[in-house]
Amino acid sequence: MSKTAIDIQRAANVLKLLGDKTRLTMIKILDNHDACVCEFVEIFKTSQPAISQHVRKLKDAGLVRETRRGQWIIYSLNKDSEYFPLVKDLLLHLPNQDFRLKELEEQGLRISCE
Numbered sequence: 001m002s003k004t005a006i007d008i009q010r011a012a013n014v015l016k017l018l019g020d021k022t023r024l025t026m027i028k029i030l031d032n033h034d035a036c037v038c039e040f041v042e043i044f045k046t047s048q049p050a051i052s053q054h055v056r057k058l059k060d061a062g063l064v065r066e067t068r069r070g071q072w073i074i075y076s077l078n079k080d081s082e083y084f085p086l087v088k089d090l091l092l093h094l095p096n097q098d099f100r101l102k103e104l105e106e107q108g109l110r111i112s113c114e
Contacts, residue, residue: 006086014083017061017088023054027063027113028097030077035101037073042109043100063087087091 006014008054017023022044029035029043055075058064065078078084104110 002112006082011083011086014063014086018062018087022077023058024094025097026054026058027077027101028091028094029061030064030075030099031088031091032096032098033101034067034074034077038102039101039110042104042107065099 014058018027025044026035026040029040037048037051037055040055041048044051055064057074059066062081063082063083064080066073066075069076075086083089101110
């Protein structure tokens with residue numbers, strides 16, 4: 001058990017948030033790589049507003065942080081989050097998603113926002 005236990009209700013809210021396949025996959029991708037919304041749009045073949053909504057929910061929960069690089073916003077896993085130990089343990093049980101970024105690279109779409 002971690003040093004500080006997380007309130008059950010707050011843990012349930014985080015797990016509910018990660019119960020969505022798209023958001024869970026995003027978190028797994030961000031475990032190894034930073035990414036921008038445009039990359040997630042290509043990976044999930046969905047609209048930019050839908051992806052932005054998913055990212056906003058993750059950011060509002062403190063699971064994801066954003067960094068501005070020029071005109072682009074790059075997202076990364078927030079390793080300072082009180083939920084990070086819980087999320088990290090969960091991610092250990094999920095298959096690697098690096099192939100998704102490799103597919104983008106092969107299509108010439110990796111970091112298409114820079």
